[in-house]
Amino acid sequence: MATAHADPHDEYSPLKHQYEDIEQQNECYTVGMWTFLVTEIMFFGALFFTYTLYRWNYQEDFYLAHEHLNVTLGAINTTILLFSSFTMVMGVHYAQLKDKLKVLGSLTVTMGCAFAFLVIKYFEYAEKFRDHLYPGANFTTDAASLHGANLNHAQLFFGLYFGMTGLHAIHIIIGILCIGTLAGMWAKGNKLVTEDYLPTEMIGLYWHFVDLVWIFLFPLMYLMPQPYK
Amino acid sequence: MAETPLHAAHDHIIPPRVYVLNLLALLALMAATVAIAEKVQFPAFWIFSGTFLNSAAAMTIACIKAFLVIMFFMHIKWSTNLTKLYAIAGFVWLSLLFITLGDYMTRQYEPAPGWTGKQESALPRVIGAHDHLPNDANEANLRPRQ
Numbered sequence: 001m002a003t004a005h006a007d008p009h010d011e012y013s014p015l016k017h018q019y020e021d022i023e024q025q026n027e028c029y030t031v032g033m034w035t036f037l038v039t040e041i042m043f044f045g046a047l048f049f050t051y052t053l054y055r056w057n058y059q060e061d062f063y064l065a066h067e068h069l070n071v072t073l074g075a076i077n078t079t080i081l082l083f084s085s086f087t088m089v090m091g092v093h094y095a096q097l098k099d100k101l102k103v104l105g106s107l108t109v110t111m112g113c114a115f116a117f118l119v120i121k122y123f124e125y126a127e128k129f130r131d132h133l134y135p136g137a138n139f140t141t142d143a144a145s146l147h148g149a150n151l152n153h154a155q156l157f158f159g160l161y162f163g164m165t166g167l168h169a170i171h172i173i174i175g176i177l178c179i180g181t182l183a184g185m186w187a188k189g190n191k192l193v194t195e196d197y198l199p200t201e202m203i204g205l206y207w208h209f210v211d212l213v214w215i216f217l218f219p220l221m222y223l224m225p226q227p228y229k
Numbered sequence: 230m231a232e233t234p235l236h237a238a239h240d241h242i243i244p245p246r247v248y249v250l251n252l253l254a255l256l257a258l259m260a261a262t263v264a265i266a267e268k269v270q271f272p273a274f275w276i277f278s279g280t281f282l283n284s285a286a287a288m289t290i291a292c293i294k295a296f297l298v299i300m301f302f303m304h305i306k307w308s309t310n311l312t313k314l315y316a317i318a319g320f321v322w323l324s325l326l327f328i329t330l331g332d333y334m335t336r337q338y339e340p341a342p343g344w345t346g347k348q349e350s351a352l353p354r355v356i357g358a359h360d361h362l363p364n365d366a367n368e369a370n371l372r373p374r375q
Contacts, residue, residue, distance in 0.1 A: 027309050034315040041319035045326050053333055059280070071263065078259050086252040089302045096242045201304070208302045215294045218259075223266035225283030 014196030026198055033202045037209050044213055047167070051160050051220060054153075059227040061153035066224045068133060068147060069161075070124060074222035077120050078214065084113030085211040088179075092204045095197035100186060103200070107183040110207065114176045121169055128158070135159040161221055168217060171210045178203050243307065251301040255294055262290040 019025035055062045091106030132140035135155040140146060146154050182203050185193045193199045271282035300306045305316050 027311060030308060030312050031315050034312060034319075038315060038319035038322070042322055045323045049326050049330075052327070052330065056330075056334065071267070075259065075263050079256065082252060082255045082259065085255075085298065085302050086248055089248050090245060093242065093245055093248070205303055208298055211302075212295050212298055215298065216291050219262055219266070219287035219291050223262060223287055225266065225280045225287075226270070227280045 012191045012195055014191075014198075029198045029202060030205075033205050037205065040209060044164075044167070047160070047164050048216065048220075051164065054156050054160065055220075055224075058150070058153040058156065061149040062157045063224050063227050064147040064149035065154040065157040066221065068128070068131070068145070069222050070127075071222050073120055073124055074218055077117050078218045080113045080117050080120075081211045081214050084110045084117075085208050087113065088204045088207045092197060092201050095193070095200040098194065098197075100189070100194065103186050104183055107179050107186070111176055111179050111183070114172050114179070117172060118169060121165070125162075128162075133158050134162060164217060165221065168210065168213050171213070175207050175210050178206065243304070247301060251297055255297055258290050258294050258297075262287055265290075 015022050015025055019028065087106045087109040091103050091110065094102040094106060128134060131142075131145045132138050133145060133154075135158050139151070139155050139158075141151060149157075182193060182200060185199075265286050266283070269283070269286075271279040271286070273279050274282060277285075299316060303316075305313060308316075
């Protein structure tokens with residue numbers, strides 16, 4: 001009997017036994033992740049559709065209500081998310097090179113950006129809550145806060161604003177948890193992630209999707225053109 | 230490049246220069262969309278209002294940004310055809326969803342001109358085919374209108 005170290009079956013291989021080769025396995029992983037992302041597109045797509053419909057019907061009031069949003073903070077958040085997407089893809093790049101330290105650095109910067117995004121979002125939300133701009137029984141009737149918009153239509157706008165950016169923020173929080181878990185596995189030297197870059201790539205795909213949603217949310221919520229001028 | 234793109238993503242590692250250029254392009258597009266929204270007011274053109282053109286410009290830039298993220302950050306440019314198919318499938322579904330706007334956006338034009346509520350104008354039918362039915366039964370086939 002050969003010793004355990006000499007046995008080739010004891011060597012760690014990222015290839016699982018049910019796959020023909022590593023390329024088939026990688027394609028299976030990627031297509032599986034994209035299937036999940038397609039369901040996310042469907043999920044967010046319905047919300048974007050609702051938004052389109054109401055903005056089309058109540059252009060004037062949506063424009064007036066959106067004046068309460070801070071374009072500068074929105075643009076800073078967009079920059080942060082785009083940059084975090086870049087650091088995430090660099091993490092995947094270093095995972096391909098098996099450069100543990102640089103992977104950990106990239107993932108940490110990505111998480112830091114995600115956290116900064118949430119902090120800015122907190123200040124934006126706090127401003128809305130202060131002015132009673134969350135939909136419900138306590139919604140403001142103050143014309144100055146509403147910028148002269150119709151009360152009900154402004155409620156619709158802020159309902160969609162909180163609903164869509166809130167769901168996006170939940171995705172950011174889940175992203176931080178996923179990237180944190182991944183970084184923990186890298187730090188421990190778990191072979192599942194260090195010997196195979198695909199887990200890092202899949203978390204990366206999720207993170208880019210979150211970025212993708214914000215790419216559309218930012219112009220739709222913050223950059224509305226003035227109607228009929 | 231001589232190699233086939235089919236398995237390229239696993240075989241070769243994309244140089245970081247590509248990612249840096251992609252990030253710079255995305256940031257430039259973001260600056261462009263903010264600048265257009267804050268400074269530019271498009272004049273009305275043909276059947277489109279200036280408001281519509283401003284929205285269309287913002288959405289076009291957003292689509293270009295999404296394309297860049299999907300192609301380069303999400304590695305779709307170098308992925309297998311099956312992966313590309315899955316990536317496209319989501320957006321095909323999204324466009325199908327938005328086709329239903331054709332219903333919502335045209336409701337203001339109902340009832341259509343010439344739609345009198347009389348049986349012969351609802352659908353092209355054989356003249357006299359429903360003459361044996363009472364009038365209210367024919368009316369029941371029509372959609373309610375305001």
